[in-house]
Amino acid sequence: MLKAYDAVAHLSGSSLAPDVRGTVKFLKINDGTWVEAEVFGLPDFAEATDSSAQVGPFAFHIHDMDTCGSTSGDTPFMAAGGHWNPDGEPHGNHAGDFPVLFSNCGTAKMLFFTNRFYPEDVVGCSVVIHQSPDDYKTQPASGGKRIACGAIQKVAPPLT
Numbered sequence: 001m002l003k004a005y006d007a008v009a010h011l012s013g014s015s016l017a018p019d020v021r022g023t024v025k026f027l028k029i030n031d032g033t034w035v036e037a038e039v040f041g042l043p044d045f046a047e048a049t050d051s052s053a054q055v056g057p058f059a060f061h062i063h064d065m066d067t068c069g070s071t072s073g074d075t076p077f078m079a080a081g082g083h084w085n086p087d088g089e090p091h092g093n094h095a096g097d098f099p100v101l102f103s104n105c106g107t108a109k110m111l112f113f114t115n116r117f118y119p120e121d122v123v124g125c126s127v128v129i130h131q132s133p134d135d136y137k138t139q140p141a142s143g144g145k146r147i148a149c150g151a152i153q154k155v156a157p158p159l160t
């Protein structure tokens with residue numbers, strides 16, 4: 001668990017998954033960023049049916065805006081906008097395309113490295129978790145409905 005970090009998003013769930021909560025932390029190192037996600041209350045895996053999409057593993061991205069918007073309705077958190085894409089790349093190679101979150105009885109913990117940005121670059125964006133897996137291929141994005149969101153905020157350096 002990262003004890004110190006430069007930016008953080010506190011996640012909350014939409015009406016599609018109201019129990020979701022968690023944090024995503026960003027720590028700057030020499031050549032990039034450690035990203036650590038700890039998410040709780042995720043829904044159980046469910047196969048797709050004629051009327052519903054597969055649930056889990058969960059697509060996970062940085063989105064453009066620092067606001068999440070409405071938690072309710074059929075398509076929550078649309079105010080977060082599209083994928084953060086400073087390099088003009090296709091989906092699958094957006095700087096904010098993350099590994100999917102795997103749930104273990106509702107809990108997902110993941111630590112990974114990216115050299116695509118530093119924490120200060122994503123302050124003012126948001127983190128979004130989707131209901132379905134990411135295929136890293138469908139344009140402009142994949143993962144389905146938005147089940148959790150949190151704005152990425154700068155963390156003040158500790159007082160000395």
Ligand SMILES: [Cu+2]
Nearest residue numbers: 060061128130
């Ligand atoms: Cu997304």
Ligand SMILES: [Zn+2]
Nearest residue numbers: 083091094097
């Ligand atoms: Zn993307």
